[in-house]
Amino acid sequence: MVRPCPIRPSTTWCSGCGRRTGIAFDPHWCRHTAATRALRDGVPIEVVSKLLGHSSVTTTSAVYIWASRMPGGH
Incomplete structure (x- = not known):
């Protein structure tokens, strides 16, 4: 059975990294990238x-x- 990844731990981690580095980052970027790549593949x-x-x-x-309308999409 496939279970979705819990978002809270990754959000907390990314927020901490953002504060320490000054680089804004949102874990949804990874989520959207993974979903887009999967659909295009x-x-x-x-x-x-x-x-x-x-x-x-x-x-x-x-x-x-x-994602399916982009070049290389299926």
């Missing part, structure tokens, strides 16, 4: 949706549909 949207913890594939489609 042909991973079914149902699988990506489940990995992201979305309650509906419609949510995933609404956020990531542009």
